[in-house]
Amino acid sequence: MWKRFLTKFGIGGAKVDLMLHRSHVHLGETLEGEFWLEGGSVAQHVRALDVLLELEMQAEGKGYxxxxAVIPVASSFTIQPGERKKLPFAYKLPLHLPISRPTVRYTFVTRLDIANGADAYDEDAIEILPPLALEQTFAAFAALGFREKPASGRITRYGQEFSFFPTGEFHGIVQEVEFLALVETEGVRLHMEVDVCHRAGGEREMKRELFLPLESLRDLETAVRLIRDALEETVQAAGAIDSLEPHHWPLSSSPFYGHSGSHVPPVSRPHHGGSGWAGAIGGFAAGMLTGMIAEELLDDVIDDVADDVADGIDVDDWFDGGDGFDGGDWL
Structure with missing residues (x-):
């Protein structure tokens, strides 16, 4: 009787521990592991064993x-005193989740729902990595001398925004590059905002759409050249300088990138017209957040962030207004 009384307060009750095979996983991949359950001092009825995928993010100085996701594992079983059970765990990561960044973190919370007793919990941090095509895009920016800013990866109404600053040849010419990335079947489409240091002083914000085909991303040198050409054209269009000195890239492909040949596809340009801007936003909403919004994931959080950042966000507030975005110029 006394032991059963104590288990109501979690003393001498059953325990659960999720042992993951790895602590990181790419979007779309399956993460596997095992649950280790250990009975307490008395027999206990478990109503449910499930796992919560908890998202934590920082926005405008606030934590959310x-x-x-709620992942059901097992239901309605009894664990005897001192009994040990091992159950398999497997979960395929949805493609529409934001990836891990300093401002975006994930935790698996395992919950053992015990009837007439205190529930048992276990927490395991996991890192959600980008799809390979987006990972290759980041690698190309890094090879070009760009580094991610601490606030990169913040979640906006239109998708996850990544921000980079130059340390190489674009240092002193480009202040910052921000983009939303839509991973498509044939490649990665970037909607970029480039802050160009103007020669007359100050900076000019330029908008640029760039499509990076998969075959180009598989070759690091080709991907770097595409991004560099796009940035050079953007800088020239902003009137910052007349031209950039030609640069030859002594780059070798990373071991996990294949070679796709020497052909370099042309840099894509945005279309001027009524549907270009709204179409871009619609594309990102469909690609990055529709799955989440449809499942009512992050909806309230994003609304809270939007309310804190700006009242009445309109189509020109593509980057949420957090860094003083005022519409910029199309290239």
């Missing part, structure tokens, strides 16, 4: 936490 939201349940991104």
């Amino acid at each position: 936490r939201q349940t991104a």
Whole structure:
């Protein structure tokens, strides 16, 4: 009787521990592991064993936490005193989740729902990595001398925004590059905002759409050349300088990138017209957040962030207004 009384307060009750095979996983991949259950001092009825995928993010100095998924594992079983059980765990990461960044973190919270007793919990941090095509895009920016800013990866109404600053040849010419990335079947489409240091003083914000085909991303040198050409054209269009000195890239492909040949596809340009801007936003909403919004994931959080950042966000507030975005210029 006394032991059963104590288990109501979690003393001498059953325990659970999720042992993951790895602590990181790419979007779309399956993460596997095992649950280790250990009975307490008395027999206990478990109503459910499930796992919550918890998303934590920082925005405008505030912290937000939201349940991104509930993963049911088992229900209605009894665990005897001192009994040990091992159950398999497997979960395929949805493609529409934001990836991990300093401002975006994930935790698996394992919950053992015990009838007439205190529930048992276990927490395991995981890192959600980008799809390979987006990872290759980041690698190309890094090879070009760009580094991610600490606030890169913040979640906006239109998708996850990544921000980079130059340390190489664009240092002193480009202040910052921000982009939303839509991973498509044939490649990665970037909607960029480039802050160009103007020769007359100050900076000019330029908008640029760039499509990076998969075959180009597989070759690091080709991907770097595409991004560099796009940035050079953007800088020239902003009137910052007349031209950039030609640069030869002594780059070798990374071991995990294949070679796709020497052909360099042309840099894509945005279309001027009524549907270009709204179409871009619609594309990102469909590609990055529709799955989440459809499942009511992050909806309230994003609304809270939007309310804090700006009242009445319109189509020109593509980057949420957090860094003083005022519409910029199309290239």
